[in-house]
Amino acid sequence: MQKFTVHTGVAVPLDSANIDTDQIIPKQFLLAVDRNGFGDHLFHDWRYLDDEETKPNPEFNLNKKEYAGATILVARDNFGNGSSREHAPWALMGFGFRAVIAPSFADIFYNNSLGNGLLPLKLTADEVDQIFKVLNEKPGTKITISLEDMTVECDSLNFKFDLDPFRRHCMLEGLDAISLTMQHEKEISDYEKAMPSWRAKGTF
Secondary structure, three states, rough: OOOOOOOEEEEEEEEOOOOHHHHHHHHHOOOOOOOOOOHHHOOOOOOOOOOOOHHHHHHOHHHOOOHHHOOEEEEEOOEEEEOOOOOOHHHHHHHOOOOEOOOOEHHHHHHHHHHHEEEEEEOOOOHHHHHHHHHHHHOOOEEEEOOOOOOEEEOOOEEEOOOOHHHHHHHHHHHHHHHHHHOHHHHHHHHHOOOOOOOOOOOO
């Protein structure tokens, strides 16, 4: 998992609440179990005017030149509600996003994102309103997120945010569930070596 320390990137506003996982990555694209390729179909129903994805919707912000290369998404309440699929953060990350800023997130999406290296950053509704105002007045504005200092900077705005200390540690160090387990590789190996010979490995 990629480390997240300090990141600066173009922020794209998506001024909608209750954006669900079916909107983030529609079900017809969930044909793979690895995380590759989903970014191509991110927000399919909004980004394209046809099913074949040959006609980009010029009104959708991700298709506008001022937001080209955006790596930070700003949205409204209850982002990521719906199914428990990990494909939603995979699609966002596959497109190039490193963080999503919103007043609130669906719990499963929130945990899936942190487990995959996408930062779901909570600010108050008023703070998000202020960021939307800047982004609408100055399209292409960059935001700087420091997980080290727990701050968000957008133009003249500067906000603090909170994150569970363990989750913060994992993001800073790039530790997913497998990486955390492998930190105890020696202890696991020693335990397996100490198992009775009559008990086959991997059985209980």
